[in-house]
Amino acid sequence: MSKYDVLIIGAGIAGLYAAMQLPKTKKVLVVCKDIPWECNTFYAQGGMVTALNEADIPLHVEDTMAAGAYHNNKEAVEILSRTSLETTADIIAKGMEFDKDEEGNILYTKEAAHSVARIVHAGGDATGRYMHYFMMVQNKHKLQKNTLVYDLLIENGRCYGVKATVNYEPTTIYADDVIIASGGVGSLYAYNTNSRTVSADIHGICVEKGIELSDMEFMQFHPTVFVDTPYARKLLLTEALRGEGAHIVGEKENRFLFDYDERGELASRDIVARGIFDYKRKTGENAYLDFSMFEEQWFHERFPNITHTFEALGYHFPKDRVSISPAFHYANGGIKCDTHGCIEGMEGLYVIGEAARTGVHGANRLASNSLLEGVVFAKRAVDHLLGKRHQAVKTPAFEKDYGNILHKENDKTYKQKLRQVMWNDIGIIRTTKGLHEAKNLIYDMKNQEIGRLLQLRLNTASAIVEAALARKESLGSHYIEN
Numbered sequence: 001m002s003k004y005d006v007l008i009i010g011a012g013i014a015g016l017y018a019a020m021q022l023p024k025t026k027k028v029l030v031v032c033k034d035i036p037w038e039c040n041t042f043y044a045q046g047g048m049v050t051a052l053n054e055a056d057i058p059l060h061v062e063d064t065m066a067a068g069a070y071h072n073n074k075e076a077v078e079i080l081s082r083t084s085l086e087t088t089a090d091i092i093a094k095g096m097e098f099d100k101d102e103e104g105n106i107l108y109t110k111e112a113a114h115s116v117a118r119i120v121h122a123g124g125d126a127t128g129r130y131m132h133y134f135m136m137v138q139n140k141h142k143l144q145k146n147t148l149v150y151d152l153l154i155e156n157g158r159c160y161g162v163k164a165t166v167n168y169e170p171t172t173i174y175a176d177d178v179i180i181a182s183g184g185v186g187s188l189y190a191y192n193t194n195s196r197t198v199s200a201d202i203h204g205i206c207v208e209k210g211i212e213l214s215d216m217e218f219m220q221f222h223p224t225v226f227v228d229t230p231y232a233r234k235l236l237l238t239e240a241l242r243g244e245g246a247h248i249v250g251e252k253e254n255r256f257l258f259d260y261d262e263r264g265e266l267a268s269r270d271i272v273a274r275g276i277f278d279y280k281r282k283t284g285e286n287a288y289l290d291f292s293m294f295e296e297q298w299f300h301e302r303f304p305n306i307t308h309t310f311e312a313l314g315y316h317f318p319k320d321r322v323s324i325s326p327a328f329h330y331a332n333g334g335i336k337c338d339t340h341g342c343i344e345g346m347e348g349l350y351v352i353g354e355a356a357r358t359g360v361h362g363a364n365r366l367a368s369n370s371l372l373e374g375v376v377f378a379k380r381a382v383d384h385l386l387g388k389r390h391q392a393v394k395t396p397a398f399e400k401d402y403g404n405i406l407h408k409e410n411d412k413t414y415k416q417k418l419r420q421v422m423w424n425d426i427g428i429i430r431t432t433k434g435l436h437e438a439k440n441l442i443y444d445m446k447n448q449e450i451g452r453l454l455q456l457r458l459n460t461a462s463a464i465v466e467a468a469l470a471r472k473e474s475l476g477s478h479y480i481e482n
Helices: 013-021 054-067 074-093 127-138 201-209 239-244 269-283 296-302 304-311 369-387 411-425 432-446 452-470
Strands: 002-009 028-031 142-144 147-155 158-166 169-180 219-226 247-249 287-290 322-331 334-336 349-351
Touching: 002 013, 002 158, 013 028, 013 127, 013 369, 028 169, 054 074, 074 369, 127 369, 147 169, 147 201, 147 452, 169 369, 201 334, 201 452, 219 239, 219 269, 269 287, 269 322, 296 304, 349 369, 411 432, 411 452, 432 452
Parallel strands: 002 028, 002 169, 028 142, 169 349
Antiparallel strands: 147 158, 158 169, 219 322, 247 287, 287 322
């Protein structure tokens, strides 16, 4: 029997920073579903927010609250901002190199809905990739890939570990403490910017176990995504482009977003995404991101990743404009927990990062707060875990179950159907009628011959549609049109 002190589910920024905080004396296992860099952190472009100093904390808190439509838990937001002074300094002290100017000063950029430039970045527009690599190198614990968790071992309000397939073999992994850092729900949507591994399995297990999901109606859609690609994961065009001055235009070069908000391209994500979605729907026109105002060499140095990716598709930036659409980007809601990642009424189970709902994002996440959230709440969960009195845990016997068939033959068809329904009816603009139709369709799919993993996705989809139906008024990223 394999037994660990701590099991971390997920090897993105939250999982890896938690591992960095755990001493070598602990027996720790970090698991990921596929290869470690197949995670949302790896694809994060823009950067990581950090409060610039003590004086910036109230401003950062206010920007986060305003973007979140004041639905945020203010205490969590204050913790996020204040702790950033400590965690950013820690990451830099351990050797993470953010982009600097010629004098060696860290460069800060500004993104939509921030009142000042406070976002650090690395590799121009490859911050997530650089931070992920840095944390992978820093990790002193065992990292196991190809590990797919399909159940949590829970009895009498305590978690004892997980059931998983490791290299497709059913395995039981026991642990005194389990930290969920499994990310969001991206694969539920037809158009999304997420890693292919992010499919809300753990959320679905929580629904089954009676662990509360909260704020699930607040799904964030990124406004500027290139969707003309056959792959499920669409190509994100970072918010930093608009922060630096790129325009969004219609077919006649018109900057139509000013019809929706006086801040135009720099309004918060929910407003920009809805504006683009609505404009395209009403006019039948395409929307474009225009960079032609940028000087070529500067653009290539500031956005090397985007330049290379789109060069391979035949685009020459900044000269060419590119067609864009909103796409699902981030789950503001998730598994309900406190500001230490503890789940009420559940011993030995923590949740951090995008999987968690601390209330820090409210109804709509402020740009680049996500990498920071992963870091700050990973630290707090580990502080809590290390600070509690550990008693010897007697592990109950959990029966082996090989009857849990993860995939069945029609799953793929149903999965595509689900992704289309989520996009059409539980997407950027919702109607009560559409939500009820989606609810019935999800219910019907649940009663088909389906595999365990699709069942879990449908559990999560149900939680999203129920939350959306329960909130009758539009708020933040939940927009209802009746």
